[in-house]
Amino acid sequence: MNSAIWQPLCDKSVNTDYDILYCRISKDDRDGDESDSISHQKEILADFAAKNGFDHPIFVVDDGFTGTNFQRPGWQLVLQEIENGAVRSIICKNKDRFGRDYLRVGLYMELFKERSIRFIAIGDGFDNIKDDDDFGPFRDIISELYAKDTSKKIKAVLHSKGHSGKPLTNQAIYGYRKDPADRNRWLVDDTAAPIVRRIFQMTIDGKGPYQIARTLNDEQIIRPSCHIAHLNDCVTAKTEQNPYGWTDATITNILHKPEYMGYSDLWIIPTLYEELQQIPEYKAFTA
Secondary structure: OOOOOEEEOOOOOOOOOEEEEEEEEOOOHHHOOHHHOHHHHHHHHHHHHHHOOOOOEEEEEEEOOOOOOOOOHHHHHHHHHHHOOOEEEEEEOOHHHHOOOHHHHHHHHHHHHHOOOEEEEOOOOEEOOOOOOOOHHHHHHHHHHHHHHHHHHHHHHHHHHHHOOOOOOOOOOOOEEEEOOEEEEEEEOOOOHHHHHHHHHHHHOOOOHHHHHHHHHHOOOOOHHHHHHHHOOOOOHHHHOOOOOOOHHHHHHHHOOHHHHOOOOOOOOOOOOOOHHHOHHHHHHHO
16 A cells, blocks of 8 residues: 555554544645644644554545545545455544535444444544534534635635736746746746747647657657756656657647747746747647
8 A cells, every 4th residue: 555645553464453543634734724734633643542542553644635525545545444344443633634525524424333433533522432422513514614615715816816927836837947036937948948949840840749759759858747857856766767758648738838828818927939929830720
């Protein structure tokens, strides 16, 4: 299993069921309250397990997944173990760390009862074997409404950011680089920009994506993902594999990006190709 998701704290060689210590944080929560961080959740859960006799703990982590989505890799592993009859208890910092969908959370609570799985939300004081949490259903509804409200606010922020001309992606696309003095501004990457210009020119000259990719491969031009990794000092063994591996899909993706024309539906960025807009063949190609 993925060690970043499934992290045993004990020897499972003996035939004993797991005590799942479940941690979740969404991408938006990463920039929010430190108390919701994965490390802080782990600290609380490990302490609770040690003090309350849960002696076969397994950390299961879903990092970067919203509470309304239950197709998380960590949670899917837990479901597999539940089907195998290998889960004794599931413990979360708060119930909203488990999920923010009122109906789905309710269905899973019924599943836990049927399988005799103990579910504990420490911060909420919830323990399903006690079955005395009268406020629980209301808390679940409020949690779901909170998720929906947060989603609307995020969309509003992105909409406003896009109309102000700021890029919405964390990383500049191939052919651009971030301005060191202003992370919301993209500058032309003098190394990659000529390659992008050339791709557009070869397209105007009548070459297809496969032919263009083969040409760049033959000339050993570093492919976009590998170039960006070098640009951001995040080179890994994976990015170094076949650094010249251009594909027709990569070429097609570049040709379909409106950022290269200096505009998009959501934001405005500097143009690499003002001169191309004056070429009749280019106008015909983009019509």
